Amino acid sequence: MTHRFLITSLLFCLSFISVQAQLLSEKNNFTRQDTLRGSITPERAWWDLTYYHLDIKVNPDKKYISGKNTIKYKVLENKLVMQIDLQPPLKITKAIQNNKELDIKHDGNAHFITLKDPQNINDINSIDVYYEGHPKEAVNAPWDGGISWKKDNNGNHFIASSCQGLGASVWWPCKDHMYDEVDSMLISVNVPDNLMNVSNGRLKSVEQIDDTKTYSWIVKNPINNYGVNINIGNYVNFSEVYDGEGGNLDMSYYVLRDNLEKAKEHFKDAPKMMKAFEHWFGQYPFYVDGFKLVEVPYLGMEHQSSVTYGNKYMKGYLGRDLSGTGWGLKFDFIIIHESGHEWFANNITYIDIADMWIHESFTNYSESLFVEYYYGKKAAAEYVIGTRKDIHNNTPIIGYYNVNKEGSGDMYPKGGNMLHTLRQLVTDDEKWRQILRGLNRTFYHQTVTTQQIEAYLAKETGIDLSHFFNQYLRTTKIPTLEYSIKNKELKYRWTNIIDKFDMPIQVSINEKEAWIFPTAEWKIKVLDDKNASFEIDPDFYVNTKKL
DSSP: OTTTTTHHHHHHHHTTTHHHHHHHHOOOOOOOOHHHHHSHHHHHHEEEEEEEEEEEETTTTTEEEEEEEEEEEHHHHHHHHEEEEETHHHHHHHHEEEEEEEEEEETEEEEEEEEEEETTTTTTTEEEEEEEOOOBBOOTTTBBEEEEEEEOOOOHHHHHHHTTTOOOGGGGGGOOTTSSSSEEEEEEEETTTSSSSEOSSSEEEEETTTOOOEHHHEEEEEEEEEEOEEESSSSSEHHHHHHHHTTTEEEEEEHHHHGGHHHHHHHTTTHHHHHHHHHOSSTTTGGOEEEEEHHHHHSEOOOSSSSSEEEEEEETTTBBBBSSGGGGSSSSHHHHHHHHHTTTOOOOOOOOGGGGGHHHHHHHHHHHHHHHHOOHHHHHHHHHHHGGOOOOSSSSSSBTTTTTBBGGGTTHHHHHHHHHHHHHHHHHOHHHOOOOOOOHHHHTTTOOOOOHHHHHHHHHHHTHHHHOOOOOOOOOOOOEEEEEEEETTEEEEESOOOOOOOOOEEEEETEEEEOOOOSSEEEEEEOOOOOOOOOEOOOOOEEEEEE
16 A cells, blocks of 8 residues: 555654653653564565465464465565564465565564565565464453464354454564555465355355365455454354445354354344444445454454454443443444444554554544434433543553554543543534544545544644643643632633643533633633532533632
């Protein structure tokens, strides 16, 4: 994919080094391997991904993978050393270009392949990278991922990949950095013939080879590495056609055989999700590749056009309402949340995992928008406000750049509440909806930086949001409105804020709505009643302190 945002990304990272040095209190020690994984190295920068053909055999009994990845790329500079990533204990056995075996220098997870033929600018070349071994077994998927080697209740193998953060190179060789998405892909997976593999995109072919079958899936849209998946089990399938904004959308469901009837009822949340999210975010971004829900032996993950599901056919999050309000039990959390990532993660994708909030804050917020679509604005507000109990404010939402380090888990509930607060500043619900839809149009199938998202939101809202985002994304400080009422005077100011933070806020004075405009300096508003009541609009994520 063209590196249209590479220069912007690098400039953005440099511009915020000084800001982060001041605002981030947590310190980390990073290694050379962190840099090789998390930065756009010279050995990555000179070539642009165009196509993958991942062609592998999975041996469930031995927990073993072998095969190759054919990598096609466009030459951007005349260089000869290419970085390909693959994590031990998997091993690259050889690399071949134009029938010539190539020299490989191994450096931990990074492998530097020296090409023999000239690399002429604008040429489209390819290389075959062969590999094999026992991939890392997932410890606590999807958070500590890899390959989950499980069995279903009937003793059949039940296998799935999950690798966000850890990286796709935990199970297949690739250019494992988010800045460069491959334009299209073919995924061919050979498995025992009593099992089926389900991957991204559409099923192209099934080939019987002795007592095995090879399932080939074609992906026609750009896809990020961690979004690529394999899911192997004794699956059965049912499907429907959804009449959406982009026409007829194939929605398919792959579940364990014993769960078929249960899934037919429970997965009715999927078309409900599609209707709500196309309303809020615009057309589903991958009509050409369809939409799938695939049952897996872990909780679930946002794999593009192949969303994985393991919520045990319960409402809420494994039967719990994360908001504590009751609204979270009106829907299956995994179906709604992980599908929301089709817009924020798979359509709009971060360049650096330090900006993971772009995926998780918007998708956390999408849960309340789903609630609003079906149950109303009041219910949605209650839901998102209810998630504040899980905010810790121990480290900032934005992480460290160029070392594959995400920020705080607060990017979920705090990020969702930050966006809910921003909606209040817009003051126009239809304008806010169009901003969200425009976001997905503007950055359609693109990789982005925080700076780009901030700039878009500032432009479309017409509000200077620089201090707003610095406050909520780059510090752990929550603005506190200090106030007192005495002798018909309301005295108020912001505390626990960064320099120049001046967010207006809606309040209720004697049950009448009003806006006030606090800064770090005390302000006074004359009241009609010395005993006037005063309340902060709870839709704003702030603290209050009455003096």
